Amino acid sequence: MNLLEIQNLKVHFPVPRGLFGRAREFVRAVDGVSLTIAPGETVGLVGESGCGKTTLGRAVIKLIEPTAGRIIFEGEDIARLKGAELRARRRRFQMIFQDPYGSLDPRLTVGDIIGEALDIHRLTPQPGARRQRIEALLKDVGLDWSQAERYPHEFSGGQRQRIGIARALAVEPRLIVCDEPVSALDVSVQAQIINLLQDLQHEHGIAYLFVAHDLAVVEHISRRILVMYLGRIVEAGPAKTVCRSPQHPYTQALLSAVPVVDPDSKRKRILLKGDVPSPIHPPAGCPFHPRCPVAEPRCQTETPPLRETQPGRWTACHLVKAENELRAETHRRDSLSP
Amino acid sequence: MSAAAALDRSGMSEKGAMRREALWRNRLVLAGSSLVLLLVLAAWLAPFGVKAKWLRNPIQQMSAGLDADGMPLPPGRQFLAGTDNFGRDVLSRVLHGTRVSLTVGVAAMLVATIIGVWIGMLAGYWGGKMDLLLMRFTEMNMTLPAILLAVALAGVMDGRVVHLHPAAWPWHGLDLQLKRGMVSLFLIIGLVCWPGMGRVIRGQVLAVKAREFVQASRALGASDTRLILRHILPNILPTVLVVAVMLTANAILLEAGLGYLGVGVPPPAPTWGSMLYEGQAYFISAPHLVMVPGAAIVLTVLAFNLLGQGLQEWFDPTRERRR
Amino acid sequence: MTGRFLFRLFWSALTLLGTALLTFLLVNVVPGDVARVIAGPKASPQVLEEIRQRYHLHEPLWKRAGYHFRQLAAGDLGHSFVTDQPVAEAIRARLPTTAALTVTAVVMWMLLAVPLGVSTAKYRGSWFDRSTLVLATLSLSLPAFWLARLLQYWLAYKLGWFPVAGFLGFAHLLLPAATLALLYVGYYARLIHAHMIEVLDSPYIRSARAQGTPERVVLFKHGLRNALIPVVTILGMDVAGLLGGVMFTENVFALPGIGTLAVQSVFNLDVPVIMGTVLFSAFLVVAANLVVDLLYRWIDPRLR
Numbered sequence: 001m002n003l004l005e006i007q008n009l010k011v012h013f014p015v016p017r018g019l020f021g022r023a024r025e026f027v028r029a030v031d032g033v034s035l036t037i038a039p040g041e042t043v044g045l046v047g048e049s050g051c052g053k054t055t056l057g058r059a060v061i062k063l064i065e066p067t068a069g070r071i072i073f074e075g076e077d078i079a080r081l082k083g084a085e086l087r088a089r090r091r092r093f094q095m096i097f098q099d100p101y102g103s104l105d106p107r108l109t110v111g112d113i114i115g116e117a118l119d120i121h122r123l124t125p126q127p128g129a130r131r132q133r134i135e136a137l138l139k140d141v142g143l144d145w146s147q148a149e150r151y152p153h154e155f156s157g158g159q160r161q162r163i164g165i166a167r168a169l170a171v172e173p174r175l176i177v178c179d180e181p182v183s184a185l186d187v188s189v190q191a192q193i194i195n196l197l198q199d200l201q202h203e204h205g206i207a208y209l210f211v212a213h214d215l216a217v218v219e220h221i222s223r224r225i226l227v228m229y230l231g232r233i234v235e236a237g238p239a240k241t242v243c244r245s246p247q248h249p250y251t252q253a254l255l256s257a258v259p260v261v262d263p264d265s266k267r268k269r270i271l272l273k274g275d276v277p278s279p280i281h282p283p284a285g286c287p288f289h290p291r292c293p294v295a296e297p298r299c300q301t302e303t304p305p306l307r308e309t310q311p312g313r314w315t316a317c318h319l320v321k322a323e324n325e326l327r328a329e330t331h332r333r334d335s336l337s338p
Numbered sequence: 339m340s341a342a343a344a345l346d347r348s349g350m351s352e353k354g355a356m357r358r359e360a361l362w363r364n365r366l367v368l369a370g371s372s373l374v375l376l377l378v379l380a381a382w383l384a385p386f387g388v389k390a391k392w393l394r395n396p397i398q399q400m401s402a403g404l405d406a407d408g409m410p411l412p413p414g415r416q417f418l419a420g421t422d423n424f425g426r427d428v429l430s431r432v433l434h435g436t437r438v439s440l441t442v443g444v445a446a447m448l449v450a451t452i453i454g455v456w457i458g459m460l461a462g463y464w465g466g467k468m469d470l471l472l473m474r475f476t477e478m479n480m481t482l483p484a485i486l487l488a489v490a491l492a493g494v495m496d497g498r499v500v501h502l503h504p505a506a507w508p509w510h511g512l513d514l515q516l517k518r519g520m521v522s523l524f525l526i527i528g529l530v531c532w533p534g535m536g537r538v539i540r541g542q543v544l545a546v547k548a549r550e551f552v553q554a555s556r557a558l559g560a561s562d563t564r565l566i567l568r569h570i571l572p573n574i575l576p577t578v579l580v581v582a583v584m585l586t587a588n589a590i591l592l593e594a595g596l597g598y599l600g601v602g603v604p605p606p607a608p609t610w611g612s613m614l615y616e617g618q619a620y621f622i623s624a625p626h627l628v629m630v631p632g633a634a635i636v637l638t639v640l641a642f643n644l645l646g647q648g649l650q651e652w653f654d655p656t657r658e659r660r661r
Numbered sequence: 662m663t664g665r666f667l668f669r670l671f672w673s674a675l676t677l678l679g680t681a682l683l684t685f686l687l688v689n690v691v692p693g694d695v696a697r698v699i700a701g702p703k704a705s706p707q708v709l710e711e712i713r714q715r716y717h718l719h720e721p722l723w724k725r726a727g728y729h730f731r732q733l734a735a736g737d738l739g740h741s742f743v744t745d746q747p748v749a750e751a752i753r754a755r756l757p758t759t760a761a762l763t764v765t766a767v768v769m770w771m772l773l774a775v776p777l778g779v780s781t782a783k784y785r786g787s788w789f790d791r792s793t794l795v796l797a798t799l800s801l802s803l804p805a806f807w808l809a810r811l812l813q814y815w816l817a818y819k820l821g822w823f824p825v826a827g828f829l830g831f832a833h834l835l836l837p838a839a840t841l842a843l844l845y846v847g848y849y850a851r852l853i854h855a856h857m858i859e860v861l862d863s864p865y866i867r868s869a870r871a872q873g874t875p876e877r878v879v880l881f882k883h884g885l886r887n888a889l890i891p892v893v894t895i896l897g898m899d900v901a902g903l904l905g906g907v908m909f910t911e912n913v914f915a916l917p918g919i920g921t922l923a924v925q926s927v928f929n930l931d932v933p934v935i936m937g938t939v940l941f942s943a944f945l946v947v948a949a950n951l952v953v954d955l956l957y958r959w960i961d962p963r964l965r
Contacts, residue, residue, distance in 0.1 A: 058553075061557055063553055063556060063557055084561075086559075087559040087560075087561065088559070090557060090558060090559035091559065094557060094558070095553075095554065095557045097550045097553070097554060098550075099550050102549050102550040102551065103550035103551050103553075103554050104551055104554075105551040105555075105569050105572075105573070106551075106573070107569075107572040107573055108568075116555060116558060116560070116568075117558045117559075120558055120559050120560055120561075120564070121559060164554070167554065167558070170558075171558065171559075366794075366795075474672070474675070474676065474679065475679070477676055478676055478679040478680045478683060479683075480898070480946070481676060481677075481680050481942075481943040481946040481947055482680060482683075482684075482939055482942070482943055483904040483905055483908075483939065483942045484905060485904075485905040485908065486904070486905075486908075486923060486935065486938060486939045486942065487939060489927050489935060490684070490687060490932075490935050490936065490939060491687065587801075587802065591802070591804055594804050595804065595805075595806070595905070595909070598804075598806050598909075599924065599927045599928070600927070600928065601927065614804075614806065614807060614810075618810055621810060621814060622814075622818065625814060628807065628810050628811070628814075629811075632804065632807035632810075632811070635804050635807065636799070636802055636803060636804070636807070639801075639802035639803075639804075640798060640799055640802040643798045643801055643802050644795070644798055647794065647798055
């Protein structure tokens with residue numbers, strides 16, 4: 001059974017306007033997304049900034065109220081849950097934040113930051129157990145008890161991110177949404193944190209929804225990858241396959257932007273024209289057509305559905321038909337380029 | 339732990355020590371707090387001074403308190419700050435006035451702070467319609483000039499407010515019948531002063547609420563009460579403190595203004611505002627009747643303003659010292 | 662732009678209505694004899710009965726509110742209890758004096774505050790900046806009635822540089838305006854200082870300096886113009902606070918303005934006049950806010 005199943009999730013933010021602040025328009029941050037995550041699996045979610053991936057991540061763990069759709073977590077729809085009922089369920093899914101500086105309360109000691117979850121859910125009622133648990137959690141993330149009495153500002157960015165991870169682990173969640181957990185860190189520290197996350201996954205069997213704009217990181221850690229554009233999933237599939245042979249033109253463009261170490265690489269950089277369109281007025285038809293290098297007339301009117309093009313691979317593009325054709329075409333293009 | 343990290347940490351704790359040192363070295367805080375301390379001491383000791391006979395009774399008319407023409411005496415050897423038109427010792431009256439000003443000022447500040455923090459918190463935390471409504475209400479209160487609103491309130495409340503303390507209770511250390519007690523006075527001033535606090539707190543709450551650690555706690559399952567009490571309130575406390583100190587200064591100024599207009603603590607209680615009002619008729623012949631209580635007001639208000647200014651710089655050192 | 666204007670106008674009207682309701686409730690809902698509140702503790706029984714008749718005090722509250730607001734809508738603020746003069750008329754007659762005083766004062770303190778704010782921001786942290794800060798705090802701490810008396814005594818009575826009191830011409834406005842200017846210059850100097858610092862620290866100022874723009878142009882064209890925008894807003898919102906100072910100053914210098922009217926009404930416990938001045942100043946604040954808001958949009962191209 002799936003740990004998490006999201007069905008047609010929508011998050012629309014009202015744009016306040018008019019005489020009485022009544023909303024007439026909406027930012028369609030997430031516009032009909034479906035996905036599944038199996039227990040202990042890592043799913044990567046990539047896209048440019050502003051594509052709605054952070055909003056989706058936050059809506060999944062109900063930090064943002066979804067406008068429509070279902071969030072089925074461990075067989076129960078939590079999309080409409082509120083108040084104490086929701087708070088009790090929050091133990092099961094957690095989040096690791098992007099900003100290691102803003103995500104820790106500067107007025108609490110590290111011990112209290114990690115211990116807060118224990119206090120909220122009364123996980124360690126026995127005397128002494130709270131301390132032991134915090135000590136164990138600190139050890140899990142490579143810190144030690146002597147640091148529990150210190151304040152966040154005394155730590156480096158990487159250490160802070162470890163504290164944030166320990167906090168999320170405290171409630172023994174089944175799913176952790178990682179919202180760009182390494183993009184604010186130095187490159188040398190990024191690998192350490194990624195490795196820590198993978199170790200913890202093996203140890204505790206936690207599932208990750210890993211949100212990032214960096215495809216290289218996501219490819220490394222994820223089993224499956226979802227590519228998001230303007231509030232929709234445009235391509236989904238196994239990490240290796242999506243990264244080696246992207247089907248959607250948008251994914252191809254994204255991948256071409258990843259720097260390659262091999263100096264003999266023949267890959268050609270695909271430059272996208274223009275900016276991401278406003279999610280208030282998304283373009284008709286395929287949302288990607290104004291920037292698409294291969295767009296056809298029907299892309300302007302018909303919205304391509306997300307179709308299974310191969311077993312386990314899904315793409316939302318009119319031009320993607322069968323895998324063989326596409327592969328042949330890519331091959332030909334590659335061999336023609338100097 | 340790596341050497342670099344150890345170095346890093348020692349640097350951090352040094353920063354804490356520097357911060358404490360900066361507080362000590364902040365001359366504004368130093369000047370403001372020592373002045374406030376001095377005033378509190380004067381207020382506290384004044385009644386003991388009367389008992390110990392080294393200070394005269396502030397409401398007793400002295401037999402040698404007026405000159406041959408029945409005019410007040412200027413400052414001199416016998417009366418250090420002179421006497422007033424009733425032959426009362428101005429020094430003793432001014433010192434006792436400190437009690438009224440400080441009690442009313444601080445109590446009014448507390449009232450205003452409680453209302454302001456409450457409303458600002460509600461508006462900032464829940465936002466939406468609640469915010470709109472509360473902020474309109476705050477604006478309405480801000481459109482009314484404080485002093486006139488206080489006067490109107492005082493007129494309305496006159497004699498009708500339940501006195502929280504028995505009238506015979508020696509509030510001043512003197513057995514004074516207070517018709518319009520200080521209780522109604524500080525309530526009035528508090529009710530007039532809160533909107534500024536409310537607006538500042540709302541802005542601060544909005545800023546703190548948007549930070550990720552609040553989201554993180556919410557994701558952990560923290561209740562609204564927990565978020566407010568444990569995360570938001572501690573993070574806005576410096577601002578509350580700074581605004582509260584400056585609010586005290588304003589409350590004292592307002593109390594003096596009300597006393598000057600004759601709607602403060604009624605005579606013969608020694609308040610700086612009423613002393614100024616009574617004394618100004620004799621301004622030409624006896625300027626000390628205006629100068630002395632006025633200087634006391636300025637000194638007190640200045641003390642709180644300096645303290646507030648200093649604290650603000652200490653909490654937010656980047657603002658003033660950055661180059 | 663017009664939509665925005667209508668929106669603001671609507672809120673201004675609503676704020677004013679709320680304020681009027683607030684003041685009405687203040688007098689009418691508190692427990693006890695409203696007639697006595699209106700007439701003050703000195704009134705005789707006949708007078709009280711007369712007031713009850715005139716203000717429909719025998720009728721229920723909502724009806725009274727109806728009469729009250731119908732009156733207000735017609736611009737009628739009631740009659741003074743002491744002189745029986747219509748309050749609206751009294752205010753109208755005194756408005757020019759107060760307006761002249763206020764404008765003179767604002768010009769005076771802005772002429773002082775702008776150079777002070779700009780130079781202390783330029784040389785921030787210096788000896789000059791720190792002592793200006795202390796002086797500004799002192800200015801913030803002065804009680805209006807005391808400063809007015811003091812200046813009157815020294816500069817008018819002792820030295821004879823200014824007329825002592827009364828209002829015969831512009832010369833009579835100078836000392837009262839100077840009093841007000843001294844009371845507010847500190848606050849505005851610090852306000853301009855704070856906003857100047859914020860602007861001077863911004864990247865566009867740094868790049869202007871890097872391009873070799875003359876410092877005078879950096880400070881006044883790029884710096885001050887941006888720093889003054891929020892200051893103007895606060896100036897507009899501050900009219901209510903200003904009235905407190907105006908009130909005491911006018912009274913000390915015996916200027917026949919709205920402030921003197923207010924102080925006299927307080928001394929006489931003349932509630933209709935007190936309420937009238939409260940409502941009128943509320944109206945001024947709301948109007949000033951509206952004007953400033955529109956001005957703001959005109960000055961600041963980002964909001965246009």
